[in-house]
Amino acid sequence: GENVEQHPSTLSVQEGDSAVIKCTYSDSASNYFPWYKQELGKGPQLIIDIRSNVGEKKDQRIAVTLNKTAKHFSLHITETQPEDSAVYFCAASKSSAGNKLTFGGGTRVLVKP
Amino acid sequence: DAGITQSPRHKVTETGTPVTLRCHQTENHRYMYWYRQDPGHGLRLIHYSYGVKDTDKGEVSDGYSVSRSKTEDFLLTLESATSSQTSVYFCAIMASGSTDTQYFGPGTRLTVL
Numbered sequence: 001g002e003n004v005e006q007h008p009s010t011l012s013v014q015e016g017d018s019a020v021i022k023c024t025y026s027d028s029a030s031n032y033f034p035w036y037k038q039e040l041g042k043g044p045q046l047i048i049d050i051r052s053n054v055g056e057k058k059d060q061r062i063a064v065t066l067n068k069t070a071k072h073f074s075l076h077i078t079e080t081q082p083e084d085s086a087v088y089f090c091a092a093s094k095s096s097a098g099n100k101l102t103f104g105g106g107t108r109v110l111v112k113p
Numbered sequence: 114d115a116g117i118t119q120s121p122r123h124k125v126t127e128t129g130t131p132v133t134l135r136c137h138q139t140e141n142h143r144y145m146y147w148y149r150q151d152p153g154h155g156l157r158l159i160h161y162s163y164g165v166k167d168t169d170k171g172e173v174s175d176g177y178s179v180s181r182s183k184t185e186d187f188l189l190t191l192e193s194a195t196s197s198q199t200s201v202y203f204c205a206i207m208a209s210g211s212t213d214t215q216y217f218g219p220g221t222r223l224t225v226l
Contacts, residue, residue, distance in 0.1 A: 098169065
C-alpha cells in the first residue's frame with residue numbers, strides 16, 4: 001500500500017519568515033495530494049490540495065508543489081503569522097476505490113512573534 | 114465542518130467493554146470514513162462506507178466494525194475495547210460532486226482503561 005513520509009516533524013520560524021514542509025509518497029498511482037491544518041482539539045481542516053495533472057497551486061500565502069517523477073510534494077507558507085501555528089498533515093490517495101487517504105506523520109509548526 | 118457531528122465527544126471506558134461511536138452528517142454525502150489519530154502516526158483509515166450497507170476495510174480495521182443503515186449515520190463499534198484503542202477518532206465525508214475532497218468532523222477522544 002501507499003506510504004507517506006513527512007518532514008520535519010517540528011518547525012519553528014520567526015513571524016514573517018517562510019515555512020516549508022516536505023512529503024514523499026511511494027505509490028506512483030496516487031493522484032491526489034491534500035494538505036490539512038489541525039489546531040488543538042479540532043479536526044483537520046483542508047487548506048489546499050493538488051492533483052497529479054498540476055505542478056503547482058497557490059492560494060494567497062500558501063502554495064503546494066508536486067514533483068511526480070521524484071514522488072514528492074511540498075507545502076510553502078510565506079509571511080508566516082502566529083495564527084499559522086498548528087500541526088500540518090500531508091496525505092495522498094488515488095481517486096478511485098473510495099479515495100482512501102494515507103497521511104504523513106504531521107509537522108508541528110510554531111511561529112514565534 | 115461540512116455538517117458533520119460526532120458523538121460522544123469524549124468517552125472513558127474499561128477494557129473489554131463494547132463501545133459505539135456515531136458520526137452524523139446532514140448533507141447526504143455518499144462516502145463516509147473513520148480514521149484514528151495517534152501521536153507520530155498521523156491519521157489512519159479504519160473503515161469507510163460508499164453507501165447504505167456498503168462498507169470496506171481500511172489500513173487498521175482489526176478490532177473494529179462499522180454499520181451504515183442510513184445515509185446520514187455511520188457507526189464505529191469496538192466490540193471489546195482494548196487499551197491500544199485509546200485514540201482520537203475522526204469521521205470524514207467525501208464532498209458530493211467531488212472525486213476526492215474529504216472534510217473531517219470534530220473528533221471523539223476515547224480512553225480505554
